[in-house]
Amino acid sequence: MKLVALTHLLLLLVLGHCGYARVERMVPGDPYTVGYSARGMLIDGRPRILTAATIHYPRSTPAMWDSLMQKAKRGGINTIDTYVFWNMHEHTKGQYDFATDRANLPLFLETAKRHGLFVVLRIGPYVCAEWNYGGFPHWLRHEKDIVFRTWNEPFLREMKRFVQKTVEVTRGFLPEHGGPLIAMQIENEYGDKEWRMGEDGHKYARWCGEVAGSFNLTVPWIMCRQYSDVDHVIPTQNDFYCDQYLADFHRKHPDMPDMWTEMWPGWFQRWGEAAPHRPIEDIAYAVAKWYAYGGTYVAYYMYQGGTNFGRTSGPFIMTSYNYDGFIDEYGLENWPKYLHLADLHNHLIDAEHILTASNVPVPERLGKNANAHVYGDDDEYESVSAVFRGQPYDLHRWSVTLVRKDKGSKPRHPASFEPLPASLLRLDEMHVRSVALPNKMAYHSETPLEQIELTHDTSDYLWYRTEITIPKQTPETLSTLTSATHMWAWRMAGHDTLATFTIDIPAHVLTAAPDSAPLTLLSQTMGMAHNQYNMEAYTRGLLGAVSVCGIDVTRNGWAMQPTLEGVKEDPPVPDHPSRYAIDLGSMTKGHVWVNSHHLGRYWTRRAPEKRDHRPCQVCDYGGWFWPDNVCRQKCGEISQQYYHLPPGYLDMDKSMLYVLEEVSGDPEKIAIVRRVSESPERHAPEAPEAAHGLAYYATWLAALLAASWALCRVYSLAVRRRGYQPIADQ
Structure with a gap:
């Protein structure tokens, strides 16, 4: 029996499977062994082909987890991959939360077990992930003498303590208990940083392996993008393509499996960028080639990207973390990417016993840049000859060859948003108010203090105030500030860098002022660094000299006050079957809550027009993919107009909506919309996600509380119920 994989440049020609019956997948339940x-x-001594879906539990709600895993399994997935997010579980030192809402990691693992899915748990605890402060x-930055991610005693102490706590919380999900865990990860993508840290970096990497081994768990540990040798761990790969690493890996680690822990099927998106897109043909080609060259594990980062709720995103990363994955942030399949890769997964798993029973074959050259990878022995050998675009191939008995037919992607069936019928909603009232500047300030200093030191990252905002003397002669006047570009970020380039910039103060404002007057500034962050070196030294706020009309006021005496920390969160509410979003296209920039759940930041910044943005003009998968070069979509459009209202956060009888608008907008045009998807005909309709299978269009009592200063307004509006109408969900 043979399995033949043909690869030709960046053209997917294959992957076939043998005519034997599918090998029954082993799933968690009874105790088993992992090696x-x-x-x-x-798994119980038998090598497995593993296809993994990366789904981050904090980026969706518990009400979504069951459906996400059901759809992942239907897509040919047999493993779930997730990071563990330290700042979700220990926001205050020594106070752990592994049980509340999106922090309920045990429930997430139990859901995977119930669906018969294995889990690779990537503890880190540094995760990057475009997540606030890398997790x-x-x-942690306030620990005395700490230096992150190197041979530093304070960091080693705190990191080990959290890893140990996570192991304790998840120990009941190990295979000897019938749980889904089959591997754990320590650290994350340390290889590049290790060399910069010199000998302390090498010592730290080795220490990570020693800590992992000290737990004596029944599952292996991994370290992704780990280039130096570390005991007790399997080094793994992260990249858009990874087959090029395999020959060297086989030479250095002849007894270890080839694991691709992050296969990037798309990319993340920043405010004001066009939407990334990776063609399905290129993804399938990269994955098939990986298995052809000997790989046995692929994890799609992200299979379902989800939502950066609250203030969890990294600097200038959008609230939507859709990632152009296989399931969108609302839980709907991304057609045809979802089905196309499901076919490939099923072929691979059907042929698992052939792929894993054979040594990695030496490729047979078919022609220029074309190779065959033959798995299995020569029993019952029979072949026929075929020609594809002038290239002859021998197609072996009981094999299926998947051949790309023509250039270009298959027709897409993208999900879209539809408005709710106007008859179901009624605007009752609307209030407008302004929030005055703070009268009292909590902190006082001769010079402006660093922002995060004062806010403890509980708010994006910090007020700075000082008293200035108004010059008698006032031409067109300006103040010069040295600060992070997060301050008044919408006026800046939008990059996470430090900069010197100016703010114009109109002359008539100064001439109308008395001899002295308070100067009040609002500094804003938009997420803390997630992947820079020396993160313990990360700073924001007014960091340098401040001058007004050429007069240095840096040491003028300053008062500071954190502000706008949000509202107290309510417990989750009963689930609902439909998928909703808030259309904030009429607003500008701020934050949004529903029933006191912080949905995240919003910003209706537009992507560059197509004519100014080359990646939007080209989408040819026949070449090495890089998201900044090709296949961007929705040029000239608002980068994110719709904001996820997830299951579990909506009370379908009455819900409170809060919007904090920083600049200006038209709240009367804010709308609640529904996310819908047109499934391809080949896809059978799924069962309703709720027993009644109906969508109840809620009445909304929406209070739009937009804190207001300078440019801002406060809005409050009420939308009341007009009864409900059963509508079939899609």
Whole structure:
């Protein structure tokens, strides 16, 4: 029996499967064992082909987890991959939360177990992930003499303590208890940083392996993008393509499985960028080639990207973390990407016993840049000859060859938003108010203090105030500030860098002022660094000299006050079957809550027009993919107009909506819309996600509380119920 993989440049020609019956997948339930060999992770001693979906539990709500895993399994997935987010579980030092809402990691693992899915748990605890501060809690930077991610005693102490706590919380999900865990990860993508840190970096990497081994768990540990040798861990790969690393890996680690922990099927998006898109043909090509060259594990980062709720996103990263994955942030399949890769996964798993029983074959050259990778022995050999675009191939008995037919992607069936019928909503009232500047300030200093030191990362905002003397002669006047570009970020380039910039103060404002007057500034952050070096030294706010009309006021005496920390969160409410979003296209920039749940930041910044943005003009998968070069979509459009209202956060009888608008907008045009998807005909309709299978269009009592200063307004509006009408969900 043979399995043949044909690869030709960046053209997917293959992957076939044998005519034998599918090997029954082993799933968690009864106790089992986990190990590894050169041909894969061993489940009860048998090597497995593993296809993993990265789904981050804090980026969706518990009400969504069951459906997400059901759809992942239907898409040919047999493993779930997730980071563990330190700042979700230990926001205050020593106070752990592994049970509340999106922090309920045990419930997430139990859901995976119930669906018969394995889990790779990537503890880190540094995660990057375009997540606020890379997953580190804000208090960590205040530990005396700490330096992150190197041979530094304060960091080693705190990191080990959290890893140990996570192991304790998840121990009941290990395979000897019938749980889904088959591997854990320590650290994350340390290889590049290790060399910059010199000998302390090497010592730290080795220490990570020693800590992992000290737990004596029944599952292996991994370290992704780890280039130096570390005991007790399997080094793994992250990239858009990874087959190019395999020959060297086989030479250095002949007894270890080939694991691709982050296969990037799309990319994240910043405010004001066009939407990233990676063609399905290129993804399938990269994955098939990985398995052809000997790989046995692929995790799609992200399979379902989800939502950066609250203030969890990294600097200038959008609230939507859709990632052009296989399931969108609302939980709907991304057609045809979802189905196309499901076919490939099923072929691979059907042929698992052939792929894992054979050593990695030496490629047979078919022609220029074309190779065949033959798995299996020569029993019952029979072939026929075929020609594809002038290239002859021998197609072996009981094999299926998947051939790309023509250039270009298959027709897409993208999800879209539809408005709710006007008859179901009624605007009752609307209030407008302004929030005055703070009268009292909590902090006082000769010079402006660093922002995060004062806010403890509980708010994006910090007020600065000082008293200035008004010059008698006032031409067109300006003040010069040295600060992070987060301050008044919408006026800046939008990059996470430090800069010197100016703010114009109209002359008539100064001439109308008395001899002295308070100067009040609002500094704003938009997420803390998630992937820079020396993150413990990360700073924001007024960091340098401040002058007014050429007069230095840096040491003038300053008062400071954190502000706008949000509202107290309510407990989750009963689930609803439909998927909703808030259309904030009429607003500008701020934050949004529903029933006191912080949905995240919003910003209706537009992407560049197509004529100014080359990646929007080209989408040819026949070449190495890089998201900044090709296939961007929605040029000239608002980068994010719709904001996820997830299941579990909506009370379908009455819900409170809060909007904090920083600049200006038209709140009367804010709308609640529904996310819908047109499924391809080949896809059978899924069962309703709720027993009644109906969508109840809620009445909304929406209070739009937009804190207002300078340019801002406060809005309050009420939308009341007009009864409900059963509508079939899509």
